[in-house]
Amino acid sequence: MVDVLPSVFLRLKPKFTRVLLAAALVGTLGISAEAKAADDTIVVARAMDINSLDPARAYCDTCQIYLSAVYQPLLTLAADNKTIIPSLAEKWEVSPDVTTFTFNLNPAAKFSDGSPVTGDDVKWTLERLKNVKGSASYLMDSVKSIEVKDPHTVVITTKTPNSELLGILSAPYTGIINSKLASANGANAAEDAATSDTSDTWFLSNSAGSGPFTLESYKADDNLRFKRNDNYWGTKPAAAVVIMKQTADAVTQAQMLGSGTADIAMQIDPDTAKSIQDPNIVFQTIPSFNFVYVAFSPVAEGSPVPLTRDVREAIALAIDYKGAIDFTVGGEGKLQPAAIPNGFPGTSNLPDPETNIEKAKELLAKAGLADGFTLDLTFAAMNVYGIDLSLLAQKLEQDLAKINVKLALKPATFNVWVTDIDKPVPFTIGFFAPDYFGSAQYVQYFGMIPNMPWGTRAGVGKAEGLDGKEELELFNKALAAAIEQQEEAYRALAMKMIDDKIILPLVSPNLVLAHRKDIGGVRYSACCNLPLAEIVKN
Amino acid sequence: MLEVVLRRLFVMPFLLLGIVTATFILAQFTKGNPLVSIIGAKALTNPEVVAAAKKRWGLDRSIPERYVIYVKNLARGDLGVSFRTKQPVLADLAQRLPATLELVICAMIVGAASGLLLGVISAQFHDRAADHAARFIALLGSCLPIYWLGLLVLFLFTVQLPWLPGPGRLDLRAEQIEPVTGFMLVDTLLVDSWNAFVDAALHLVLPALVLGWSVTGIVSRMVRASLLDVMKQDFITMARAKGASATRVLVHHALRNALIPALTILGFTFAYLITGSVLVEAIFSWPGIGSYAVEAARALDYPAITGVTIIGGLGFLIANLLTDIAYAAADPRMRGAAA
Numbered sequence: 077m078v079d080v081l082p083s084v085f086l087r088l089k090p091k092f093t094r095v096l097l098a099a100a101l102v103g104t105l106g107i108s109a110e111a112k113a114a115d116d117t118i119v120v121a122r123a124m125d126i127n128s129l130d131p132a133r134a135y136c137d138t139c140q141i142y143l144s145a146v147y148q149p150l151l152t153l154a155a156d157n158k159t160i161i162p163s164l165a166e167k168w169e170v171s172p173d174v175t176t177f178t179f180n181l182n183p184a185a186k187f188s189d190g191s192p193v194t195g196d197d198v199k200w201t202l203e204r205l206k207n208v209k210g211s212a213s214y215l216m217d218s219v220k221s222i223e224v225k226d227p228h229t230v231v232i233t234t235k236t237p238n239s240e241l242l243g244i245l246s247a248p249y250t251g252i253i254n255s256k257l258a259s260a261n262g263a264n265a266a267e268d269a270a271t272s273d274t275s276d277t278w279f280l281s282n283s284a285g286s287g288p289f290t291l292e293s294y295k296a297d298d299n300l301r302f303k304r305n306d307n308y309w310g311t312k313p314a315a316a317v318v319i320m321k322q323t324a325d326a327v328t329q330a331q332m333l334g335s336g337t338a339d340i341a342m343q344i345d346p347d348t349a350k351s352i353q354d355p356n357i358v359f360q361t362i363p364s365f366n367f368v369y370v371a372f373s374p375v376a377e378g379s380p381v382p383l384t385r386d387v388r389e390a391i392a393l394a395i396d397y398k399g400a401i402d403f404t405v406g407g408e409g410k411l412q413p414a415a416i417p418n419g420f421p422g423t424s425n426l427p428d429p430e431t432n433i434e435k436a437k438e439l440l441a442k443a444g445l446a447d448g449f450t451l452d453l454t455f456a457a458m459n460v461y462g463i464d465l466s467l468l469a470q471k472l473e474q475d476l477a478k479i480n481v482k483l484a485l486k487p488a489t490f491n492v493w494v495t496d497i498d499k500p501v502p503f504t505i506g507f508f509a510p511d512y513f514g515s516a517q518y519v520q521y522f523g524m525i526p527n528m529p530w531g532t533r534a535g536v537g538k539a540e541g542l543d544g545k546e547e548l549e550l551f552n553k554a555l556a557a558a559i560e561q562q563e564e565a566y567r568a569l570a571m572k573m574i575d576d577k578i579i580l581p582l583v584s585p586n587l588v589l590a591h592r593k594d595i596g597g598v599r600y601s602a603c604c605n606l607p608l609a610e611i612v613k614n
Numbered sequence: 615m616l617e618v619v620l621r622r623l624f625v626m627p628f629l630l631l632g633i634v635t636a637t638f639i640l641a642q643f644t645k646g647n648p649l650v651s652i653i654g655a656k657a658l659t660n661p662e663v664v665a666a667a668k669k670r671w672g673l674d675r676s677i678p679e680r681y682v683i684y685v686k687n688l689a690r691g692d693l694g695v696s697f698r699t700k701q702p703v704l705a706d707l708a709q710r711l712p713a714t715l716e717l718v719i720c721a722m723i724v725g726a727a728s729g730l731l732l733g734v735i736s737a738q739f740h741d742r743a744a745d746h747a748a749r750f751i752a753l754l755g756s757c758l759p760i761y762w763l764g765l766l767v768l769f770l771f772t773v774q775l776p777w778l779p780g781p782g783r784l785d786l787r788a789e790q791i792e793p794v795t796g797f798m799l800v801d802t803l804l805v806d807s808w809n810a811f812v813d814a815a816l817h818l819v820l821p822a823l824v825l826g827w828s829v830t831g832i833v834s835r836m837v838r839a840s841l842l843d844v845m846k847q848d849f850i851t852m853a854r855a856k857g858a859s860a861t862r863v864l865v866h867h868a869l870r871n872a873l874i875p876a877l878t879i880l881g882f883t884f885a886y887l888i889t890g891s892v893l894v895e896a897i898f899s900w901p902g903i904g905s906y907a908v909e910a911a912r913a914l915d916y917p918a919i920t921g922v923t924i925i926g927g928l929g930f931l932i933a934n935l936l937t938d939i940a941y942a943a944a945d946p947r948m949r950g951a952a953a
Binding site (some may be wrong): 492591 | 645646648650651652654655656657658659660662663666667669670698699701706710765768769772773775776779780781782786787788790829896897898899900901905906909913914924935
């Protein structure tokens with residue numbers, strides 16, 4: 077009986093082996109032949125966060141990549157990540173009072189179906205962006221009217237001076253849509269577009285832009301395929317097809333890169349990157365405009381002690397900022413002084429955050445809290461921009477223990493955390509990535525100004541020392557400033573935001589862009605994330 | 615028999631309604647905000663955007679109102695539109711279910727075949743080195759975390775030894791196959807593309823191995839125990855006494871009888887594999903229903919959560935019905951009990 081099994085196995089083995097070998101050979105030959113034919117195809121491994129492919133409804137990091145590849149805004153951002161340059165508009169003029177913006181469209185510009193891009197398309201697109209009331213509709217809040225002077229001239233008037241509008245009009249969400257094509261498929265720009273526009277589903281399988289690519293197909297949770305726009309009026313992209321493959325795990329992304337399944341991986345964290353020694357993979361570590369911060373809500377219920385400015389400053393002084401960067405991203409990050417990212421208007425020569433335990437203790441003693449207290453820290457237990465927020469919370473716990481402040485860590489799912497912070501909670505960890513190049517979006521979100529998100533959470537008008545008047549005045553001044561005066565105007569705002577000690581930026585992590593050695597033109601853009609049209613396969 | 619089936623079929627819609635009601639209520643009272651997946655977290659601070667999104671997605675209505683609308687639509691076969699993918703849930707499920715089933719069926723074949731082989735080896739070489747080795751291999755599959763194992767085999771067989779393709783169902787750079795059944799192995803043959811068939815089969819190897827190995831232990835243990843038990847029976851001694859060869863005694867007499875309990879275990883492992891597929895799908899970028907369910911839960915995507923539960927519940931009810939029918943068909947004594 078003992079010899080029965082081996083004989084059965086031996087009888088099967090040669091046949092099985094032959095079948096397997098044949099299959100592998102045919103498969104290998106077949107695949108390599110097809111792969112050769114697809115040399116101008118670029119595969120990007122990425123955890124996609126798409127909420128829509130409609131420019132008026134989309135609002136996510138992947139959406140920025142998609143929209144800037146398929147649609148074109150009036151303006152765009154140069155590779156230096158700070159200069160606004162022409163896109164659909166070949167030139168523009170701004171009135172001295174910064175309320176009237178005249179754009180001259182490039183007459184050569186045409187949509188992927190060959191029809192010309194006109195002023196009517198611009199007016200329709202921007203009015204639709206406002207009226208659909210999607211997440212990015214706030215970009216149009218300051219717009220009073222849009223007038224089409226002639227097919228290639230559009231005049232946009234703002235309600236109040238808005239030096240930020242040029243930056244806004246370079247945001248991918250303002251990409252101009254072929255209005256005739258989209259209208260024929262359920263889109264409209266009417267005031268009731270929020271309910272009457274039914275084109276959301278159409279946009280998931282069709283595109284109507286003038287960008288270098290068109291949408292080939294989209295399978296949610298699987299892949300997003302771009303096809304080169306053969307009617308593109310600019311320099312045609314080198315890649316005929318770009319495929320974005322849903323890859324949730326950073327290690328899997330790295331392995332796909334190693335095996336050649338992917339050409340580019342976008343979310344490999346610095347630790348994983350350091351562990352890979354493959355001569356065929358290039359890692360670009362680039363400073364990003366994303367950042368992670370901690371924030372106080374002095375008016376939050378459940379705070380064990382009044383979170384006065386002295387207490388907030390004491391906590392700010394107890395944080396080991398450089399240590400946090402080392403601890404969370406292995407040193408691959410930058411200090412960020414204010415809640416406006418480094419490199420954006422108003423951030424030159426700002427003082428770096430300081431760590432001073434003795435001074436922190438003095439401030440707490442002055443507030444009668446020398447013996448310390450326990451403070452809840454609410455955060456989303458997740459990884460953002462390569463930072464494990466749970467790890468960061470533990471680092472903060474260690475730092476604050478030095479001044480006798482005991483942090484009670486309260487992790488939550490992202491969805492629950494988002495709901496919690498609006499209660500609000502006394503102390504939390506948050507994160508932010510820009511929608512476009514411009515500092516106003518940060519003041520509008522983090523500024524201690526009435527009705528602004530963090531102004532409301534911090535209790536502007538209720539909390540001591542936070543009346544919001546000075547910041548509002550500075551903000552209006554910044555919006556009315558000429559382009560060349562913006563740096564100074566936003567710097568004053570940044571200094572005030574630092575002084576508030578409500579938002580304490582902790583880490584601005586570097587971005588790891590990994591790609592195969594034969595891939596060129598990979599760069600990070602503040603407006604568009606990853607400009608696909610610039611990627612080449614050598 | 616027919617009466618039993620009809621009775622079960624009659625009760626099924628009511629059971630489904632119970633599942634729908636429970637899921638609907640539980641989902642609505644879960645802490646969190648479904649608008650996050652519709653408009654994003656940042657936009658939640660914009661009251662105008664929030665109001666428009668609530669209206670558009672019916673979230674401005676009361677929970678009972680939403681429930682009545684949902685059930686009415688459900689009766690027409692409409693499972694609603696996913697908050698997250700913005701596509702009909704039915705279409706989402708139709709797209710993902712075959713991917714998971716294909717993976718799970720292949721994993722089950724791997725698990726059953728390897729479990730059977732190792733179980734037989736264990737029983738035959740009872741308490742000898744081969745038995746220990748076979749049990750160790752089977753046990754390893756049950757002990758190793760799927761997540762870790764998945765990453766390891768990907769690293770070994772796609773990066774270090776590039777013998778097999780990486781994650782996904784097909785080579786992304788190759789011509790895409792339009793789904794007909796959603797089962798890639800079938801669809802590639804339907805379009806007469808042998809290369810694509812081989813590609814799809816090769817893509818299945820690693821995820822099916824990882825997932826299948828996780829149930830090898832359960833199957834092999836059951837086969838081993840049953841086989842050892844059967845080999846002690848009188849009819850085996852009789853077969854040997856009659857001069858049947860060792861192979862014949864094993865295959866025709868012992869194994870056939872030992873397989874019955876193992877088959878029952880396979881039914882249970884199917885549910886286990888469906889659950890285990892969630893991790894495998896994440897590692898191998900496999901667009902199946904497991905990852906869809908996880909993302910739906912994470913995003914509080916009510917229509918998708920309820921849709922997945924309905925499909926799961928329906929599957930469970932049908933499986934139970936088929937099991938009862940099969941038992942009744944196999945064993946006349948069970949016919950009364952099934953009623």
